Structures are given as structure tokens and as C-alpha cells.
Amino acid sequence: MILVTGGTGTAGGEIVSQLAATGTPFRAMVRDPAKALSLRLTGVEIVPGDLSKPETLASALKGIDQVMLLSGPNPKQVELEGNLVDAAKKAGIRHIVKFSAMTADPKAPSMFPSWHGQIEQHIRESGLAWTFLRPTFFMQNLLGLAGMIKGGTIYQPAADSKAGFVDTEDIAAVAVEALTEPGHEGYAYDITGPELLSYHDVARTFSEVLGKPVAYQDIPPVAAKQAMIGMGMPDWTADGINQLMDQMRAGMYAKLTTVVADVGKKEPVSLKMFLAEHAERFR
Numbered sequence: 001m002i003l004v005t006g007g008t009g010t011a012g013g014e015i016v017s018q019l020a021a022t023g024t025p026f027r028a029m030v031r032d033p034a035k036a037l038s039l040r041l042t043g044v045e046i047v048p049g050d051l052s053k054p055e056t057l058a059s060a061l062k063g064i065d066q067v068m069l070l071s072g073p074n075p076k077q078v079e080l081e082g083n084l085v086d087a088a089k090k091a092g093i094r095h096i097v098k099f100s101a102m103t104a105d106p107k108a109p110s111m112f113p114s115w116h117g118q119i120e121q122h123i124r125e126s127g128l129a130w131t132f133l134r135p136t137f138f139m140q141n142l143l144g145l146a147g148m149i150k151g152g153t154i155y156q157p158a159a160d161s162k163a164g165f166v167d168t169e170d171i172a173a174v175a176v177e178a179l180t181e182p183g184h185e186g187y188a189y190d191i192t193g194p195e196l197l198s199y200h201d202v203a204r205t206f207s208e209v210l211g212k213p214v215a216y217q218d219i220p221p222v223a224a225k226q227a228m229i230g231m232g233m234p235d236w237t238a239d240g241i242n243q244l245m246d247q248m249r250a251g252m253y254a255k256l257t258t259v260v261a262d263v264g265k266k267e268p269v270s271l272k273m274f275l276a277e278h279a280e281r282f283r
Contacts, residue, residue, distance in 0.1 A: 001063050002026035002179055005051070005084065006070030007039055010140050011099065014172035015068060020044055024180050026068075029060045051080035057087035064091065066179060070099035073112060075236055081119045085126055095129040095185060097178045102136045102190050103252050110243035111236075120188075131178045132188040136253050137244075139167045139193065139274045142202065149206055149282040154216045156199050157224040157245045163253035164192030165202075166260070167274055173264030189259045194268045196256055202271065209275040210282055221245065 004019065006012035007028040019026055020042045029049035030036040036046050049060035051071060061067075067088050071081055081098075088096060104116035116134075123130045142165070148154050171191050178184040195201075203216040221242045228238035247253065260268040275282075 002066045002068060003047075003061060003064045004028045004068040004070070005049075006068075006072065006099070007044070008036055009070070009072055010138065011135075011168045011171055012070050013038060014168045015070070015175045016044060017042060018169075018172045018176045019068075019179065022176060022180055027060075027064075051083050052076070054083045054087060057084060058091060061087055061091040061093065065094045067093055067096045068099070068175065068179060069096055073115075073237065073240065077115045078118045078122075082122050085119070085122050085128070089126045089128055093128060095131070096123055097131045097133065097175060097184075098123055099175070100132045100134045100188075102134045102192075102255075103247060104132070104134055104188075108247075110247050111240045112244060113247075129185040131184045131186070133171065133175055133178065133191060134188055135166050135171045135191040136193075136255075137163050137165050137248075138171075139165050139269070139271060142275075143278060143281055146282050149210070149214055152212070152214055154199055154203050154206075154214065155219050155224070155227070156216070157219050157221045157242065157249075158199050159218050159249050160198050160200065161248045161251060161254065162196040162198045162201070163248055164194075164196055164256045165271060166191055166193040167269035170260040170264055170266065170268045173266050174259055177263050177265060184263070189263060190255065190257045191259050192255065192257050192268075193260075194256070194270055196254055197271060205271050205275060206282065209272060209279055 007016040027045040027047050028039050029047050031050045033046045033048050047060045049056045100116040101113050103113045106117040106121055108114040120132055199216040203214045206214040225238045
């Protein structure tokens with residue numbers, strides 16, 4: 001039996017959907033089951049549990065032998081996910097699949113990869129079997145650029161740097177294989193899409209799919225932070241995103257892998273395919 005955390009999020013929801021389609025028995029842990037309507041629609045077993053309340057985790061882990069550990073960015077993320085790792089060890093869990101991030105390292109210069117790296121280290125030191133999923137930037141994040149696309153210009157502090165943007169559908173395919181097939185213990189999978197793309201390439205693909213000109217304008221990180229905070233984003237989140245952009249400009253995401261095909265057993269979604277599927281969001 002598998003326990004999935006973070007199943008109501010963008011990537012977690014896709015993992016839940018694909019895992020349910022396999023017929024594999026699992027349950028989803030949520031803070032408030034009454035609010036997990038999206039999960040109820042799939043017929044998933046739902047159990048209450050809160051990463052910030054370790055006393056709630058033992059009951060959620062009862063009868064479980066594998067955990068899909070995923071949670072959203074949070075200044076206390078290392079502590080929160082660490083609580084579940086400790087509870088899993090105490091409960092005799094066999095295997096943890098940790099949703100991490102490309103460039104994860106306790107000493108990473110960016111807060112998000114650093115947090116993930118610290119959690120990975122905690123899992124390694126726990127003695128539990130592990131698999132780490134390390135995706136690059138989600139294609140789904142581009143949906144948040146709809147206002148810019150409608151205005152005809154993408155503004156990002158990324159210069160001419162490139163990354164292998166990946167669809168969460170493909171990340172989920174890798175996660176499901178890691179959870180349902182043997183042989184993935186001890187592997188850290190960098191998960192990318194099929195193309196290295198700069199934001200110039202992203203803009204050109206938008207232009208092609210939408211049939212209208214879309215340009216890319218590089219901007220200073222301070223301007224990007226001001227814009228993010230102006231949209232209501234917390235200061236720490238804006239800083240974290242800018243740090244990821246720093247890493248992108250340094251070439252740390254200019255990497256492609258075949259993990260989606262080799263482990264997820266599917267062809268990865270191209271950016272053109274993704275944008276065509278969601279084109280109405282940008283019109």
C-alpha cells in the first residue's frame with residue numbers, strides 16, 4: 001500500500017490520477033479531507049494527516065509500505081518533510097519516493113534546491129530505501145504567463161540561458177513507475193522534457209502555436225522581484241524564484257535526460273504539444 005502526500009497540487013494531482021489509473025491500492029494524506037474534492041472524484045482513499053503535526057502521521061502510515069513524499073515550497077519544508085521521514089522510519093516503511101528538484105544539494109546556492117537537498121540527506125541517513133525525482137522547470141508554470149502572452153511579451157530575468165522544461169504528466173509517469181515497479185531504489189532521476197529551450201525559444205513557440213507575435217524581454221532580477229511581489233507573492237518565494245533564475249543563467253539547467261522515456265516508458269511532451277493543448281488559456 002502506498003501513501004501519497006501533496007496530492008492536491010499541480011504535480012501531485014497528476015501523480016494521483018495516473019496512479020489511480022493503474023489500479024494500485026493507495027491512499028492520499030491531506031490536512032483537511034473535507035476540502036479534498038478533487039481527490040474524491042477519482043475514488044481515492046483519503047486519510048487526514050498534517051506534516052506540521054507529527055502526532056497525526058502514525059495513523060496515516062498504518063498498513064503502508066511505500067510513501068510518495070511531496071509538499072509545496074515552505075520556509076519550514078525541511079522540518080515538515082523530515083517529520084514524515086522520521087514517522088516512516090518508525091512505522092517500518094520500506095521505500096520513500098521523494099519529489100525533489102534538479103540541482104538538489106544541501107549546499108545549493110538556491111533555497112529551494114538546498115531544502116530538497118537537506119531532505120534527501122535526511123532520507124539517506126534514515127536508512128530507508130529511497131528514490132529521488134528531480135524535475136526541472138514545469139511547463140505548467142508557463143500557464144502563469146497568460147497575461148504576458150496576451151500582451152505579446154514574456155518578461156523573465158533569464159538572459160539567453162536554457163532549460164529542459166517538462167510536463168508534470170511526464171514527471172508523474174516516472175513517479176508511478178518508481179512506485180509500482182521494482183528496481184528504482186537508490187536512484188536519483190533528473191527529469192526533463194525533450195528540448196533545451198531559452199525564453200526566446202519559448203516565445204517563438206508561443207508565436208507559432210497562437211499565430212501571433214510573442215517576444216521575450218530579459219529583465220533585471222530586481223524588476224522581476226518587484227513584479228512578483230506586486231502580484232501578491234511572498235518575499236521569500238520571489239527570492240527563491242530569482243535564485244532559480246540565477247542558476248538557470250549560470251547554465252545549471254542546460255541539461256537533457258532520457259528518464260521520461262527510459263523510466264516513465266513514454267515519449268516526453270514537447271513544448272509545442274503542451275502549448276497547443278492549452279492554447280485557449282493564452283488567447
